Amino acid sequence: MKINIAIKALTALAHETRLTIFRVLVQAGESGVAAGQLAKELNIPNATLSFHLKELTNAELVTARQEGRFIYYSANFETMNALLGYLTENCCAGVPCSPVDVCCDEKIS
Amino acid sequence: MKINIAIKALTALAHETRLTIFRVLVQAGESGVAAGQLAKELNIPNATLSFHLKELTNAELVTARQEGRFIYYSANFETMNALLGYLTENCCAGVPCSPVDVCCDEKIS
């Protein structure tokens, strides 16, 4: 991961509404949640939600898929895992410590 | 971890200079790096570095210790690990996946 991509992801997550959205999507898993359902659940105006979803999508932290009139948003675990790895990369100058493992990666799904 | 603390940490990391500082400190480990050395290494004006170190300290992502005229900054692994855990909390709605492990935690040091 290059630093600019990490910054984009962190900037996207560094906002209460977006972090909340992201965590809902992380917990929802693969199937994702429709935009309108998020707006209702989180009680956010559509325009505002749309703006934040675009930020998250731009940062590749979420992906969108259309199904009929609905657009389902899901967390992108690949980017999330790359980000976690980037933050902890080569930690403690080689002093042994637990490596950061990943979430929902290809080992399992 | 409460959301406001996570936001503070993410906001602090979501900046090129601060993310770079943080990663240098993560890699430096316990002993940390003096402010002036960081300024020189990263080629940042002192005032700017000081501002960013304060942001990171405020977010409890780094800690400072004075030694003579020097102030050594170190990464705070506890906060970092709490943040990683917060992002991946209850991921995929219980579908089995790798848990997020932590870096440099009490199990080892």
Added chain:
DNA sequence: ATTATATTTCCATTATATTGGAAATATGAA
């Protein structure tokens, strides 16, 4: 076709963060 639903884009207003020079503070050395 017409209507209803889902979502996004536009945009002006408002709020927040970043920069770095100069001055201030703090510690230690001569």
Added chain:
DNA sequence: TTCATATTTCCAATATAATGGAAATATAAT
């Protein structure tokens, strides 16, 4: 004490992000 080094605070200029109503677009149902 006086001087040098390390770091921070102050502050004004500048840059960037967030908000949500209204209009636009897109799909589907009648």
